[in-house]
Amino acid sequence: MLGLRSCASAAAVLAALPHVLAITPEQMLAAPRRSEAIPNRSGTLAAFTSTSYSFDTHNTSTSWNLLDLNTGDISLLYNGSEISEMIWIGPTDTSVLYVNGTNREVDGGVELYMVASIPAPLSGLKAAVTQSGAINFLMNGQRYPNGTAYNEALAETPASTARLYDSIYVRHWDRWLTPETFTLFAGTLTPASDSSNSSSAWSFSGELRDLLAGIEGQAETPVQPFGDSGDYDITPDGSTVAFLTKAPELPYANYTASYIFLVPHDGSAVAAPFNCHNCSATPENARGASAAPRFSPDGSSIAYFQMDGETYESDKNKIYIARLDDSITVTELADDWDRSPDQLRWAPDGQSLFVAAKDVGRERLFSLPIDAGADYVPTNYSDPGVIAAFHILPDSSALVSSSSIYSSRDFYIATPEDKTWLFTSNSTDPELSGLGPEDVSDFWYQGNFTTVHGWIVYPESFTDTSTYPLAFLIHGGPQSAWLNSWSTRWNLRTWADQGYVVVAINPTGSTSYGQAFTDAIQNNWGSYPYDDLVKGWEHINSSEEFPYVDTANGIAAGASYGGYMVNWIQGHDLGREFQALVTHDGVTSTLNQYTTEELWFMQHDFNGTLWDNRDNYERYDPIRYARNFATPHFVVHGSKDYRLPVSEGVFLFNVLQELGVDSRFLNFPDEGHWVLNRENSRVWHHEIFRFINAYSGASGST
Structure with missing residues (x-):
C-alpha cells in the first residue's frame, strides 16, 4: 500500500492566506486543478488528484490525495505524476489498482502497478472482481488493423509521410485519421498461486483481447474526441461489458448516431448492439447518439441516454433502461x-437513478425511480454550481465534485435534506483567495x-458607485451555455479583474432552458441569437439597474x-x-464550412447542404x-483546429487589414480548437487584454 502523510488542515491554510486583490491569468493558470473525488466501497474515503503549474520552472507538479468523507480531512497519498489513474478494488476499502504512466519493460507502455506490464499507452481503467477472485479489467487505446495494441514509441517510421483516403472524414478536431483506431481491451489478473514467494498477489498472462473484433463496418470506442471511460462499463461480477461506438454502418461525417454493444469480457462472442436502428428493442424514435451506459448493481439491467435525432449533437438526451x-x-x-441529462448513476438498491443535467445556467443533480412515468418530475438536491462528477455512496447520498465561477473545485455530500461541505478551493488555494459568491449575480430580460x-461577474473591490467598462462575452456551441462553473479557458472572473463588469448572456440556442429554446437556433444563426444579444446590450445600457456599467467603452469577445x-x-x-472585438477560432464565412469534418453539424444547423x-x-x-467592418479587432486561431480551420482566422485578418481596421492576429501552431498549453494560454490572455484594455481604458495590467 502507498504510505499516508498528514497535511495541514484547510482551516490552518486559510488563516495564512494573503488577500488577493484580483486574480491574474498567471494565478488562474497556476492554481491547483483537482480531479473528481472517487470514493471507496464503504464511502469512508475518496481519492483525487491535484496538479499545479509553476511559471518559474515551467513544470507541473501532481499529487494524489485522500479525502476523509466523515471529517473532510485531507491526507497526502502520493506525490508524483507517475500515477495517472487509480481505482478502488479488492475485498478491503484500502486496496487500489493504479496505472503507472511509465513502463520499466516497454517504451511507451504503462503498468498496472505492480501487477501487469501493458505494452502500449492504454488508459481508462475499469475493473471488477469475479466470483473466482480474479480481476477482470478494461482499458482503452489505439489498435493496429489486426487488433493488437498500438504503441507509437515502438512503431516503425515510414519513409513517406503521404496520407491517402478514399472516403470522407479524413481528420477530426485536432488530428488526421490514421489506420490505427481506438478500441476497448480486456484483460484478467489472476490470483498468484503462492503470493508469499511473489512480488505480487496477482499475475497477468499478457493477453489483451480486442472487444471490438469482428464488428462489421467501422467501430471505435471511446467515441472521439471527447469519449473516455464513461463510454463503457463492466458488470459487477466482471462477466459482461457494454460499450458505445458510432453506428458502424453509417459515415461518421454525416451522422451522430451511436449504439451500445454488449460483449462477454472473455471475448467468447462477437459484440452485438441492442439499441441499433434495426434492433427490435429500440424505441421507435431513438436514432441518435447514445451515452453513459451503466449496469445496475445486480447486472440485470443497463441504464443509458439516447437522442432521437441522428444528425444532431444537441438533441435531448432521453433516459432509458434496458432489461x-x-x-x-x-x-x-x-x-x-x-x-437533457448527461451523467448517470444507479442507486445501491437498483430501484432509482441519479442523473446530472444542465438547468438554468447550472448543472444539477436529480433523482428518479426506475418506474418513473412520462409526467414524473425528477427531484433536484444539489448546490447551484456545476457538477463535474458525482458518485453514489452506500447510504444513497451523493459525493459531488463541482465548481462555480468563483471556485475551481468543491467537494460535498448531498442528500435531499442537506449538504455537507468537505472542501472548497477558494478557501484553500492562495491563488483563489478572496473569490466568492458575491462576485456573481444573474439577471433576466425580455x-x-x-x-x-x-450572468454578471464583478471585478475585485467592486462598488456600484463607480463605473467599469463592459466585457460582453458570447459563448460557443452554439448549443451550449455560460454556466456557473470554473474555466481555465474563458475564466469570467479573470476577465472581470482586468477592470470590467462581465456580462455573459445565454441567447436563443443555449442549453439548460428547455429543448425548444435550444432548437430554435436551427437555420437562425444570425437572427434570434443576435436579436437576444442586442436586447441584452440595450437592457444593460438603459436600465437603472446597472449604473456601474460603462457601455460606451465596452468590448465584445467570443470563441467558436x-x-x-x-x-x-x-x-x-x-x-x-x-x-x-475579439474572435477566437470563429467562423468568418458560412460558405467555407465544408472544410470541417463533422458535416452533419452545418447540414443540420443550416437545414441542408450548401448546393441544395x-x-x-x-x-x-x-x-x-x-x-x-470598422471596430478594432483581435483575431486568434490555432493551426490544429480542424473543425474550424485556421484559414478562417487568416481570412478575417486579411479582410480587416485590407479595410484598414486596426487588427492583430495571434496564431498557435500546436493548438486546436482550444488553447490548452498553459504557456500558450498565458500569451493568449496577455495579448488579448493588452489589445482590448488599450481601447476600453480598463485598468488591468498585463
Whole structure:
C-alpha cells in the first residue's frame, strides 16, 4: 500500500492566506486543478488528484490525495505524476489498482502497478472482481488493423509521410485519421498461486483481447474526441461489458448516431448492439447518439441516454433502461421532463437513478425511480454550481465534485435534506483567495420570443458607485451555455479583474432552458441569437439597474460560434457600440464550412447542404457585411483546429487589414480548437487584454 502523510488542515491554510486583490491569468493558470473525488466501497474515503503549474520552472507538479468523507480531512497519498489513474478494488476499502504512466519493460507502455506490464499507452481503467477472485479489467487505446495494441514509441517510421483516403472524414478536431483506431481491451489478473514467494498477489498472462473484433463496418470506442471511460462499463461480477461506438454502418461525417454493444469480457462472442436502428428493442424514435451506459448493481439491467435525432449533437438526451433478459426490453423514464441529462448513476438498491443535467445556467443533480412515468418530475438536491462528477455512496447520498465561477473545485455530500461541505478551493488555494459568491449575480430580460438569462461577474473591490467598462462575452456551441462553473479557458472572473463588469448572456440556442429554446437556433444563426444579444446590450445600457456599467467603452469577445457572432456583430449596428472585438477560432464565412469534418453539424444547423440550400448559408454569412467592418479587432486561431480551420482566422485578418481596421492576429501552431498549453494560454490572455484594455481604458495590467 502507498504510505499516508498528514497535511495541514484547510482551516490552518486559510488563516495564512494573503488577500488577493484580483486574480491574474498567471494565478488562474497556476492554481491547483483537482480531479473528481472517487470514493471507496464503504464511502469512508475518496481519492483525487491535484496538479499545479509553476511559471518559474515551467513544470507541473501532481499529487494524489485522500479525502476523509466523515471529517473532510485531507491526507497526502502520493506525490508524483507517475500515477495517472487509480481505482478502488479488492475485498478491503484500502486496496487500489493504479496505472503507472511509465513502463520499466516497454517504451511507451504503462503498468498496472505492480501487477501487469501493458505494452502500449492504454488508459481508462475499469475493473471488477469475479466470483473466482480474479480481476477482470478494461482499458482503452489505439489498435493496429489486426487488433493488437498500438504503441507509437515502438512503431516503425515510414519513409513517406503521404496520407491517402478514399472516403470522407479524413481528420477530426485536432488530428488526421490514421489506420490505427481506438478500441476497448480486456484483460484478467489472476490470483498468484503462492503470493508469499511473489512480488505480487496477482499475475497477468499478457493477453489483451480486442472487444471490438469482428464488428462489421467501422467501430471505435471511446467515441472521439471527447469519449473516455464513461463510454463503457463492466458488470459487477466482471462477466459482461457494454460499450458505445458510432453506428458502424453509417459515415461518421454525416451522422451522430451511436449504439451500445454488449460483449462477454472473455471475448467468447462477437459484440452485438441492442439499441441499433434495426434492433427490435429500440424505441421507435431513438436514432441518435447514445451515452453513459451503466449496469445496475445486480447486472440485470443497463441504464443509458439516447437522442432521437441522428444528425444532431444537441438533441435531448432521453433516459432509458434496458432489461437484459433473453428478450431485451427498453423503457423510457420521465419522458416529458424538459431537460437533457448527461451523467448517470444507479442507486445501491437498483430501484432509482441519479442523473446530472444542465438547468438554468447550472448543472444539477436529480433523482428518479426506475418506474418513473412520462409526467414524473425528477427531484433536484444539489448546490447551484456545476457538477463535474458525482458518485453514489452506500447510504444513497451523493459525493459531488463541482465548481462555480468563483471556485475551481468543491467537494460535498448531498442528500435531499442537506449538504455537507468537505472542501472548497477558494478557501484553500492562495491563488483563489478572496473569490466568492458575491462576485456573481444573474439577471433576466425580455429577449426575442421569451425571457433570456445572463450572468454578471464583478471585478475585485467592486462598488456600484463607480463605473467599469463592459466585457460582453458570447459563448460557443452554439448549443451550449455560460454556466456557473470554473474555466481555465474563458475564466469570467479573470476577465472581470482586468477592470470590467462581465456580462455573459445565454441567447436563443443555449442549453439548460428547455429543448425548444435550444432548437430554435436551427437555420437562425444570425437572427434570434443576435436579436437576444442586442436586447441584452440595450437592457444593460438603459436600465437603472446597472449604473456601474460603462457601455460606451465596452468590448465584445467570443470563441467558436461566439467568434462567429462577434464577426456577425462586426458587420452590424451592434458592432459600432464596442471599442474593440475579439474572435477566437470563429467562423468568418458560412460558405467555407465544408472544410470541417463533422458535416452533419452545418447540414443540420443550416437545414441542408450548401448546393441544395445555398440561401440558408449565405443569409447569415458574416463576410457579406465586410464593408461595414470598422471596430478594432483581435483575431486568434490555432493551426490544429480542424473543425474550424485556421484559414478562417487568416481570412478575417486579411479582410480587416485590407479595410484598414486596426487588427492583430495571434496564431498557435500546436493548438486546436482550444488553447490548452498553459504557456500558450498565458500569451493568449496577455495579448488579448493588452489589445482590448488599450481601447476600453480598463485598468488591468498585463
